[in-house]
Amino acid sequence: MDIGINESNRKQVADKLQKLLADEHVLYIKTRNYHWNLRAANFAELHEFYEEQYGELEEAIDEVAERIRMIGFLSIGRMSEYLKLTELEEGKELTDAGEQVANLKKDHESIIKYLRKCIGDFEDLEDMGSADFVTALMQQHEKMRWMLESFLPK
Secondary structure, three states: OOOOOHHHHHHHHHHHHHHHHHHHHHHHHHHHHHHHHOOOOHHHHHHHHHHHHHHHHHHHHHHHHHHHHOOOOOOOOOOHHHHHOOOOOOOOOOOOOHHHHHHHHHHHHHHHHHHHHHHHHHHOOOOOHHHHHHHHHHHOOOOHHHHHHHHOOO
């Protein structure tokens, strides 16, 4: 592969993206679980909101996996691999909307911080395409976090 980034740098980028892929999957599953098991006075609104959020996460997962492939590596695809790489916790079963929203907000914040670090790392590794990619993804997670926060009491 001759795209102007040496293999060692591409491998380092791919490794960081694999961890991101794991985090995205865990957050997706958690959001989907909360969607299924929600109990709240505003059930219909939050149920639909969770569906929108896990839909966005599903698209992000596909884009991260494809980015890994674009730079020349195979994407991980097994839950056991995701659980080894993620820093997010699956957590316990929750039906309380407030706890669910707070947990999801915290997970988005964790991913945002990781993405912010990746931007600089990818620039140092001379992969501006991946830096740009994760910048846009970070903005998406910032919006999702902000929307979750709107469901929390002040």
